[in-house]
Amino acid sequence: MRTLLKGGGVVSGRGVRRADVLIDGEKIVQVGRGLSAAGENVVDVSGMLLFPGFIDAHTHFDLDVANTTTADDFTSGSRAAIRGGTTTVIDFACPNKGESLQYGLDLWHKKADGRAFCDYGFHMTIDDWNPSVEAELPAMFAQGISSFKMYLTYPAMMIGDGAIYSALKALRRLGGICGFHCENAGVIDAMIAEKKAAGELSPASHPQTRPPYLEAEAVSRLLRIAQAADSPVIIVHLTNRQALEEAESARKRGQKVYVETCPQYLVLDDSVYFNEDFSAAARYVCAPPIRAKEEQTYLWRGLKRGLIQTVSTDHCAFTLEQKEVGRGDFTKIPGGLPGVEARG
Template sequence: MNRVFIKGGKIVNSKESFDADILIEDEKISKIFKNGEAAKLDEGTKIVDASGKLIFPGFIDAHTHFDLHVAGTVTCDNFYSGTRAAISGGTTTIIDFGTQYKGETLNEGMDNWLKKAEDGVFCDYGIHMSISDWNEEAKRQCQDMMDRGVTTFKIYLTYDILLHDNEAFEVLQRLKEVGAITGVHCENAGLIFALQQEFVEAGLQNKVSSHYKTRPAAAEAEAINRILHLAEVAGSDIIDVHLTCKEGLDEIRAARERGQKVYAETCPQYLTMTNSLYELPGFEGAKYVIAPPLREQSDIDELWKAIADGEIQTVATDHCSFTSEQKKLGMEDFRKIPGGMPGVETRGIVMYSEGVAAGRISAEKMCEVLCENPAKLYGLYDRKGFIEEGFDADIVILDPKAQTKITAATQVSKCDYAPLEGKVLSGHIDKVFLRGSEIVDNAKIKDTPEGKFLARKPYQKFL
């Protein structure tokens, strides 16, 4: 039996932090020793000294895109490299967005995504299913997905896989019937297309800055407003993924005042970077091309406050990494720049440094949005997201007195740039345990991938 005793640390949960020792037996948290309670340890128990350090539940990143085909290329991180990067930063569970492409069934899309993980994963993983081809068979197979442990879905209101309003409404109705919840990428496709055409006609198609100027906050807010009204009629709860701006947040606030259950997610990039990066000289700004785009400093301030006040429930990454060379596919036309950036490796320490250490949020709030709320929202609340007896021993030991320097030269991801290059952050991920197995020890990652597929339960309402 694998036995590990973590002593001297401060356990962080969403409601409180407290000094305690933890006994791990095999894959589970066997016992938590509080108030100086003495532990009797069997011979052979490995002892880990966490004195002066914070002990978080393993972080859950419910928004990744590994091995995804986009804009004529494929993300540079697959499941192997992406989950290796994830666990190096304290993320012990990811949920990746599988896609049902046009002409596929949901089951075929799911099967294809599971194959992508066959070379090995370093953290536990689940799959969402993105619906792009809505028909009677897809409607029927929503129940198949639930039976296979895929209890969350996604639809797009933009890109070439968007659903029209009538289709989106029908999806919301059907997923309510089967007990699932829908995440929505909210941008107004028609407005974006019209603005892009104007910029191209004005000779601005080779300007990186045209990207954010043709995807204004109004395009996001309008789409949020629209899907929320569709959800209101359908009687369906939804998740607004990667919220970026005050305008969108105001639409969510209005819906909640009407009595709707709306869950909001944002990402570290929207909490740390502004759209001024798109104005960098040359093609440098292409590294930051994502959708929705980066916004203003005022939006950053509003989002941090919304996290602190409980208006935003989760912080995920939307990790969708492309190399600098891949980004050059759009050098002559900003519309062809592959959209996405890395983030799965740095999310935990960014949230600690820019959130907790900076005084914007508490350590307990960090645990809530990175661990506990994702576990509830994504059907893992019976085993993940909490440091409790009987739960999976997914544990992150964070040293608050150390520092972490962000640099592409040392990152685990296959991406050749780091969006926060050169930034020195407060805190350092010291050790990471996945179901009791020590996978990361001071940036050294265990060679053997030990991640497993997670069949998830229906979401737990908590708003």
């Protein structure tokens, strides 16, 4: 069935222009002024803006983590995406240590295939590095997986600097790219131990144990490893000025670095954690944490200047009941926020 959208403002990377849009089935076949309406289903969209379908390149649906499972699976999560104007999500297939990449990919297909309402693809998490995992990489590329993710924090996910170096070289040879969660795990753990010893166990301790400069340190370290491996990288969910400056420094010395941030870092500030109501504060626990308000200025400026390339959501939703498990110990609060519907 062909549908003609008449009289709207078509939004593109070059701005907004008045144009009609002709759709045949699921494909846009023509965009222009004064398109013929003969035989078409005509919809008057005068005064409205017509956006292309958004892509959210960072979601976590149906993920087993923190002794629970995220509140959104591919059915509810993809329906939320569509409501917010996102027509494609890229989720993370996450095998556990000791499991093969193929096992992780097969598992995520079982979670998603036939259950999603929007288009979807997968990144692959590398949380183990050995000859067996390296040998699987060509098969991943053959199945359409060319983007990966590694962690500089979380013991269950980390593989160490030397393994990151080797993995980046292997991905570079195959033409792939990897995104990184950058925080300094060791110092964070030491700070958490101090808070626990002092009996400071509320959500307010969460941002205090994951300060912005420890994110910046990890970004710097990762980028030096990437420099040694001569590999492009993506910094996911970057939150602050110091971390962004590290990315800019790497670019100035010739490295290819892509940066992603998220809506929560652009519009919320760390005052959300200092609410005496546990539930009101715990719902915002995520990593890296939401930062001080002044950081927003630098992130918006980075977007305007093209220093930040992507705004994704890191959608990782939990119910308030799930967050309750951390009452009395902020480290047990499942970390993550929803966002796939609200970003648009």
